[in-house]
Amino acid sequence: KLIKFSIFMKGYSNMINLDATDLRILRIIQKRGRISNSDLSMEINLSASACHRRVSRLESNKVVKNYVALLDPIKVNLSTTVFVEITLNGQADEVLNKFEKEVKKIPNVLECNLMAGSADYLLKVVATDTNDFAQLHRKFLASLPGVAQIQSSFSLKNVFKETGLPV
Numbered sequence: 001k002l003i004k005f006s007i008f009m010k011g012y013s014n015m016i017n018l019d020a021t022d023l024r025i026l027r028i029i030q031k032r033g034r035i036s037n038s039d040l041s042m043e044i045n046l047s048a049s050a051c052h053r054r055v056s057r058l059e060s061n062k063v064v065k066n067y068v069a070l071l072d073p074i075k076v077n078l079s080t081t082v083f084v085e086i087t088l089n090g091q092a093d094e095v096l097n098k099f100e101k102e103v104k105k106i107p108n109v110l111e112c113n114l115m116a117g118s119a120d121y122l123l124k125v126v127a128t129d130t131n132d133f134a135q136l137h138r139k140f141l142a143s144l145p146g147v148a149q150i151q152s153s154f155s156l157k158n159v160f161k162e163t164g165l166p167v
Contacts, residue, residue, distance in 0.1 A: 016061050020152050021046065025054055026063070030164030033067040070098035070163060078108075078126040080154065082133050084141060087149040096120075098145040107139045119151065130154070 018026075024044050028035060035043075037092070041051035050157035058064045073079050088095055096114070103112050111124040123141075133152075141150060 001061040005138060016063060016097060018063070018167075022063075025051070025058065026167045029055070029064065029067075029070055029166070030167075033107040048051065048071050077128050080127040080129050080160065082125045082127065082135060083153045083155065084125055085115075085151040085153075086121040086123065086141075086144070087151075088117070088120045088145060088146040091120070095146040099147070106136070108136055108140075 007022060021044060027042065028043060037052050037055070038048055038056070041048040044051065046054070055064070074079075086099075088099060089167060099121070100112070100114075103109055103121070106125075108125050109123050110126060111122075114120065114121050115121045125133065125136065125141075127136055133154075137150070137152070141147070
């Protein structure tokens with residue numbers, strides 16, 4: 001089964017064909033990014049050189065964007081997760097662009113999503129505890145440009161978390 005994915009680069013579309021072997025590679029490296037090429041090739045039943053070529057193609061076509069280490073938030077003292085809904089005082093490009101530029105500078109913000117619905121943005125923020133978040137709120141979030149309203153929801157428990165896409 002062949003799946004076509006579109007990758008958009010600087011105004012043009014580039015179709016990437018991913019077959020069943022590519023998808024198996026992607027499923028494995030999403031879970032075990034440090035797997036050796038030798039082990040990966042054995043697992044997908046492909047020669048090491050052919051496996052390496054496929055992985056290189058997936059990387060060069062930006063299907064694989066990066067490899068990361070996932071840290072335990074408790075062990076690095078960032079066990080409090082807060083989802084913050086931000087409503088801006090306008091929707092003009094200038095307001096959105098200023099907000100997006102400044103929110104990227106806050107290290108505790110792990111994600112920022114432009115939303116459809118009641119809030120304009122949804123942020124995922126990590127903190128040491130509620131006092132740490134209160135300081136982040138006062139020092140950074142409340143002073144972001146264009147902010148009209150902030151609604152924060154604290155996560156009580158992470159039921160599950162997946163980092164891999166269901167390919």
